[in-house]
Amino acid sequence: MASTAKKKSGQLLDGSDLKDLVQNEQVFSNFVDHKFKELDQDHDGKLSVKELQPAVADIGAALGLPVKGSSPDSDHIYTEVLNEFTHGKQEQVNKVEFKEVLSDILLGMAAGLKRDPIVILRIDGEDLHEFADSPRFQLEAVAIFSHIESADESLHDYITKALEQLTVDHGLPPSSDSWVSSIIIKPAMQSCGVDQHEKPISQETFLEVFNMVVKNIALSLREHPVIVAHSENTFDGSGIKRFLYNKFELEKSLDSAWTALPKDRHGKVSKEYLRVALDGVGPNAGLPPYGAINQMDQVVGDVLKMVDADDGKTVDEDEFKKLMKEILGSIMLQLEGNPISISSNSVVHGPLSSASSLFAPVATQFSEDV
Numbered sequence: 001m002a003s004t005a006k007k008k009s010g011q012l013l014d015g016s017d018l019k020d021l022v023q024n025e026q027v028f029s030n031f032v033d034h035k036f037k038e039l040d041q042d043h044d045g046k047l048s049v050k051e052l053q054p055a056v057a058d059i060g061a062a063l064g065l066p067v068k069g070s071s072p073d074s075d076h077i078y079t080e081v082l083n084e085f086t087h088g089k090q091e092q093v094n095k096v097e098f099k100e101v102l103s104d105i106l107l108g109m110a111a112g113l114k115r116d117p118i119v120i121l122r123i124d125g126e127d128l129h130e131f132a133d134s135p136r137f138q139l140e141a142v143a144i145f146s147h148i149e150s151a152d153e154s155l156h157d158y159i160t161k162a163l164e165q166l167t168v169d170h171g172l173p174p175s176s177d178s179w180v181s182s183i184i185i186k187p188a189m190q191s192c193g194v195d196q197h198e199k200p201i202s203q204e205t206f207l208e209v210f211n212m213v214v215k216n217i218a219l220s221l222r223e224h225p226v227i228v229a230h231s232e233n234t235f236d237g238s239g240i241k242r243f244l245y246n247k248f249e250l251e252k253s254l255d256s257a258w259t260a261l262p263k264d265r266h267g268k269v270s271k272e273y274l275r276v277a278l279d280g281v282g283p284n285a286g287l288p289p290y291g292a293i294n295q296m297d298q299v300v301g302d303v304l305k306m307v308d309a310d311d312g313k314t315v316d317e318d319e320f321k322k323l324m325k326e327i328l329g330s331i332m333l334q335l336e337g338n339p340i341s342i343s344s345n346s347v348v349h350g351p352l353s354s355a356s357s358l359f360a361p362v363a364t365q366f367s368e369d370v
Contacts, residue, residue: 015113018106032099046092049082056081059105077289080279081105088262108283119230125221127171132214138207140165145206155197158206159189159213168345172217173226177347183224188216226347233342235296237335239286240328253281254321261320268314275304277324285328295340303330 022028039051057068060078068078085093085101093101131137144162153161163185166172173180192212197205243250257280261269278300279290288296304310307323307330315323 014117015110018110018113022103022106022110028103029099032095032102036095036098046094047085047098048092049086052082052085052093056085075291076276077279077291080276111283117231121168121228121230122225123168123171123173123221123228124225125171125218128221129171129215129218131170132211132218137211137214141207141210142203145203152199153201154195154199155201155205155209156189156194158201159194159210162206162210163213166214168228168230173221173228173347174345180226180347184217184220184226188213188220191216229346231344234339235286235288235335235342236339237332240332240335243285244325244328244332249284250325253284254324257281257324258317258320264314266314268316269320270314271307271309271311271323274307274309274323274327275300277320278327281324281328287331293340293342295342299331299334299340303327303334306330
């Protein structure tokens with residue numbers, strides 16, 4: 001269900017802007033010229049692996065991946081993106097190659113946004129203030145207090161944990177965001193003197209101070225509105241089912257995945273590359289990149305164990321395709337039985353945010369619209 005905030009100020013990002021950018025030849029060529037020149041630090045007309053790194057990092061950020069080096073599970077995706085540009089072996093990439101790969105990546109991102117749109121929210125304190133003044137506030141605050149209640153907790157701990165329970169549906173941007181925490185939340189808590197109360201904390205004291213803090217945060221958000229990207233995805237296997245039933249698209253994707261994998265001298269592929277191949281066909285099956293969603297990683301990991309993907313054996317093309325269909329089918333069955341719903345909120349624009357330099361024209365357009 002859409003929240004009040006979404007209804008008032010939400011803008012839907014469904015990938016159409018990215019698709020329009022790529023399909024407008026003149027605009028996209030100008031876009032590529034500008035970005036290539038920006039990345040080409042030594043002005044030699046080619047991009048080295050080092051010069052490509054900012055573009056790869058921006059693509060990872062746009063995909064919602066952790067910063068490279070912070071998660072071994074997702075770092076391989078950065079490597080795969082870089083390999084797309086260099087074809088796994090080139091040390092330099094010219095503008096034509098850069099344009100071709102960037103086009104494929106942006107169209108892939110557009111397709112992903114079409115399946116799982118993102119809503120851009122401008123959170124300005126209005127919804128949060130309405131929540132603080134509504135009967136709903138006391139009901140939820142009492143429930144939160146009962147869940148936290150502990151003689152060892154300070155009022156500061158109570159308020160901090162309580163704020164973690166509020167979401168964009170209440171009108172609060174992610175409290176875990178460093179800018180939101182330091183500029184919006186901490187000053188609001190300090191002004192209410194949350195550190196001046198002794199333990200134990202009574203429910204009455206908690207309700208009174210929590211309400212004051214929430215209203216102070218709402219006032220601060222009026223002066224410093226925060227832009228948040230909100231998405232809700234449910235993985236129930238339906239995307240995989242459609243993919244498996246589309247024989248032409250399935251075979252085409254598996255052919256492409258097989259071609260991209262390294263072969264031994266017998267023309268076979270190690271089963272260790274099944275996860276890499278799954279990432280390759282994943283967008284067509286409605287699956288996120290490995291490393292992006294923990295719950296999905298668990299499902300994929302269990303299925304790969306089931307087919308002994310780490311046994312070190314090699315497979316030929318027919319065996320590979322058979323295994324991939326088996327893997328996809330198993331993931332589908334698990335998701336049909338236990339769908340995974342994901343809701344995410346990320347601060348994407350504000351006084352301290354920095355839009356991706358690679359996608360700046362697109363990001364600027366988004367922020368201007370909201």
